[in-house]
Amino acid sequence: MANSVEIKHLDLNFGAVNVLKDLNLEIAEGEFLVLLGSSGCGKSTLLNCIAGLLEVSDGQIFIKGNNVTWAEPSDRGIGMVFQSYALYPQMTVRGNLSFGLKNAKFPKAEIEKRIAEAADILQIQPLLDRKPAALSGGQRQRVAIGRALVRDVDVFLFDEPLSNLDAKLRADLRVELKRLHNQLENTMIYVTHDQVEAMTLADRIAIMKGGKIMQLGSPDEIYNRPENIYVADFIGSPSMNFFDGEVVGNHFKGGDLDLPLDGYTFGPGGAVDGKAVIGIRPEHIITGELVAGAPVKLEVPVELVEPMGSDTLVYGTLNGQALRIRMDGQARVSLGDSLPIGIDPSRASLFDKASELRL
Amino acid sequence: MAVTDTGRMDVGAKRPSRLFKNMTAKIAAIPMIATALVVFIGCTAWTIYHSFTRSRLLPAPDKWTGLQNYDRLWSENRWLVSIENLAIFGSCSLVLSLVIGFILAALLDRKIRFENTIRTIILYPFALSFVVTGLVWQWLLNPDLGLQNVVRSWGWETFTFDPLNNADIVIYGILIAGIWQGSGFVMVLMLAGMRGIDEDVWKASRVEGIPTWKTYIFIVIPMMRPVFVTALVIISAGIIKVYDLVVAQTSGGPGIASEVPAKYVIDKMFGSQNLGLGFAASTMMLLSVLVVLIPWAYLEFGGKKER
Ligand SMILES: Nc1ncnc2c1ncn2[C@@H]1O[C@H](COP(=O)(O)OP(=O)(O)OP(=O)(O)O)[C@@H](O)[C@H]1O
Ligand SMILES: [Mg+2]
Numbered sequence: 153m154a155n156s157v158e159i160k161h162l163d164l165n166f167g168a169v170n171v172l173k174d175l176n177l178e179i180a181e182g183e184f185l186v187l188l189g190s191s192g193c194g195k196s197t198l199l200n201c202i203a204g205l206l207e208v209s210d211g212q213i214f215i216k217g218n219n220v221t222w223a224e225p226s227d228r229g230i231g232m233v234f235q236s237y238a239l240y241p242q243m244t245v246r247g248n249l250s251f252g253l254k255n256a257k258f259p260k261a262e263i264e265k266r267i268a269e270a271a272d273i274l275q276i277q278p279l280l281d282r283k284p285a286a287l288s289g290g291q292r293q294r295v296a297i298g299r300a301l302v303r304d305v306d307v308f309l310f311d312e313p314l315s316n317l318d319a320k321l322r323a324d325l326r327v328e329l330k331r332l333h334n335q336l337e338n339t340m341i342y343v344t345h346d347q348v349e350a351m352t353l354a355d356r357i358a359i360m361k362g363g364k365i366m367q368l369g370s371p372d373e374i375y376n377r378p379e380n381i382y383v384a385d386f387i388g389s390p391s392m393n394f395f396d397g398e399v400v401g402n403h404f405k406g407g408d409l410d411l412p413l414d415g416y417t418f419g420p421g422g423a424v425d426g427k428a429v430i431g432i433r434p435e436h437i438i439t440g441e442l443v444a445g446a447p448v449k450l451e452v453p454v455e456l457v458e459p460m461g462s463d464t465l466v467y468g469t470l471n472g473q474a475l476r477i478r479m480d481g482q483a484r485v486s487l488g489d490s491l492p493i494g495i496d497p498s499r500a501s502l503f504d505k506a507s508e509l510r511l
Numbered sequence: 512m513a514v515t516d517t518g519r520m521d522v523g524a525k526r527p528s529r530l531f532k533n534m535t536a537k538i539a540a541i542p543m544i545a546t547a548l549v550v551f552i553g554c555t556a557w558t559i560y561h562s563f564t565r566s567r568l569l570p571a572p573d574k575w576t577g578l579q580n581y582d583r584l585w586s587e588n589r590w591l592v593s594i595e596n597l598a599i600f601g602s603c604s605l606v607l608s609l610v611i612g613f614i615l616a617a618l619l620d621r622k623i624r625f626e627n628t629i630r631t632i633i634l635y636p637f638a639l640s641f642v643v644t645g646l647v648w649q650w651l652l653n654p655d656l657g658l659q660n661v662v663r664s665w666g667w668e669t670f671t672f673d674p675l676n677n678a679d680i681v682i683y684g685i686l687i688a689g690i691w692q693g694s695g696f697v698m699v700l701m702l703a704g705m706r707g708i709d710e711d712v713w714k715a716s717r718v719e720g721i722p723t724w725k726t727y728i729f730i731v732i733p734m735m736r737p738v739f740v741t742a743l744v745i746i747s748a749g750i751i752k753v754y755d756l757v758v759a760q761t762s763g764g765p766g767i768a769s770e771v772p773a774k775y776v777i778d779k780m781f782g783s784q785n786l787g788l789g790f791a792a793s794t795m796m797l798l799s800v801l802v803v804l805i806p807w808a809y810l811e812f813g814g815k816k817e818r
Contacts, residue, residue, distance in 0.1 A: 200714075203714075203718060205714050224720065225718045226719060226720025230718065231718065232714065232715065234711040234714065234715065235711070237711075238709060238711035238714065238715040239715075240712065240715075240716075241733075241734055242733035251719065251721070251729070252719030255719065255720060255721050255725065256720060296715075303719065
């Protein structure tokens with residue numbers, strides 16, 4: 153598939169502060185790419201560079217094969233949607249949708265047609281003659297999306313578009329965005345710090361930290377095969393349990409843990425003896441009747457129980473460290489119990505202690 | 512008020528009277544409200560009443576003369592010139608200081624370097640009193656000391672620029688000083704307004720390819736409406752009471768060519784000891800303010816309820 157957006161060796165400095173460092177990224181035609189990372193990691197900065205709102209310090213940006221590194225934002229074939237909606241408050245919805253087109257001297261009939269189409273797709277026909285102040289947050293964000301839609305752009309850029317909405321509306325609009333992407337098949341680049349949004353929307357996720365991409369992969373890869381400790385820790389809630397130890401022979405040994413690694417799929421480097429960290433997701437710890445069939449069996453004391461309805465979070469202790477376990481919502485566990493658990497090393501992640509990279 | 516079986520008053524059952532809401536705040540505001548009533552309304556009424564008498568000196572209850580003072584006022588050439596000057600000075604300085612102030616603010620808003628320095632320099636005139644401004648510009652516009660002299664010394668011997676001594680254009684000489692003083696203030700107001708505009712709106716308009724000037728005119732200015740209203744009210748108030756600038760620059764001359772209403776009022780009250788006439792003139796000034804203010808207030812506050 154052809155690349156829709158290509159970023160080569162991108163550097164960006166704010167004065168003396170280096171925010172993006174030698175960043176490379178290729179985004180396929182029609183792909184939904186999510187940039188995910190904690191606050192201040194440079195997601196918005198990267199998006200603004202792609203949009204042309206920031207001058208890059210070094211490197212190149214291609215959109216649809218054209219080098220747009222120095223092109224004006226309006227000449228790049230991109231549309232952008234902001235967290236604060238950024239609607240023009242004194243204009244009606246219709247005015248907001250048509251302002252850019254009028255400025256580009258589109259014929260009246262064409263403008264009308266495009267507005268009607270966009271309004272139809274986004275279901276905002278009844279709102280066309282209202283001012284933004286008379287709209288709800290979700291409706292405003294739909295209008296903001298419409299503003300990109302009418303311009304018929306190649307690439308949609310979203311900067312945390314749902315962050316200002318309440319939880320219920322966010323979930324609704326998330327589903328709608330997914331539907332919109334399926335319908336339009338445009339390339340979309342979406343910035344968020346919400347894991348759920350990232351996991352549900354993305355074809356691929358780029359996890360960023362300090363201006364670098366820590367891992368780029370499908371949600372499945374990111375979740376099941378994190379490439380380093382940062383990604384492993386960042387994704388998943390509650391987060392992964394980490395235990396220090398050593399790889400010796402074909403075993404991981406650390407305190408009470410002695411895990412055979414026969415089932416574990418090592419990366420290209422293969423199994424190398426040495427200090428290591430093992431990461432086990434709370435939901436991958438086997439409990440209940442299934443423990444009998446688990447490759448490794450242990451017992452841990454229960455220290456805290458958090459019933460959450462759909463599931464129950466249990467905090468135990470292992471190797472003197474807190475161990476988070478996600479159990480079924482129906483599970484009956486009480487404080488002080490000794491809980492039998494099982495661990496399946498094939499679902500765990502092993503990292504080199506020094507480099508923090510996946511083994 | 513509902514009394515329940517237990518005999519306790521059901522305090523939550525009735526909407527509390529609006530009069531007693533925020534009682535403390537209202538009590539605290541009483542002295543200010545009283546002052547406002549006595550000083551503003553009381554003195555205004557007192558002034559208006561005396562404008563219908565032949566009062567000459569303070570405190571002076573005197574014979575009721577009806578509209579005689581007003582007749583005299585409107586037949587006096589000096590008053591008519593004052594009104595005409597105020598109209599010219601007012602409309603020009605209103606428009607120009609808004610436009611210049613806005614443009615300066617827009618230029619500063621484009622994230623230029625040395626913004627603080629430039630802002631301070633432009634705001635400086637506002638910190639000066641009108642008398643100082645007037646004197647400075649009297650020198651600058653003086654043919655022997657100021658601009659004319661400088662340009663002539665560059666070799667342009669026939670250059671003439673002497674507004675303060677030319678009865679036809681003297682009011683424009685005063686206008687220059689007024690704008691020099693006022694636009695810095697407008698600029699700071701506008702700049703604050705512009706800084707309040709969401710950065711993302713600018714980004715959105717750039718992504719759509721809308722030129723900067725169009726963004727200012729169609730998006731930024733409409734969003735800054737409250738700032739414009741504030742600036743308008745403050746400048747207008749300054750214009751109507753303009754007095755010291757004229758006294759410092761021309762003392763109303765040459766002849767009566769640069770007289771303004773406020774100066775007329777002061778001269779009549781304290782110069783010619785004709786309180787009644789002075790009050791009649793100030794009543795006319797009040798009336799002209801109301802003529803502007805009432806329709807505006809109606810549009811601004813009355814119109815909102817319908818929406
Ligand atoms: N105009 C600027 N001048 C200097 N530094 C800046 C500027 N804008 C951003 N930065 C810095 O660049 C880094 C990345 O900022 P950016 O806005 O891209 O973060 P982000 O990942 O979008 O975070 P968030 O999730 O909070 O929006 C931050 O450390 C920030 O302090
Ligand atoms: Mg951001």
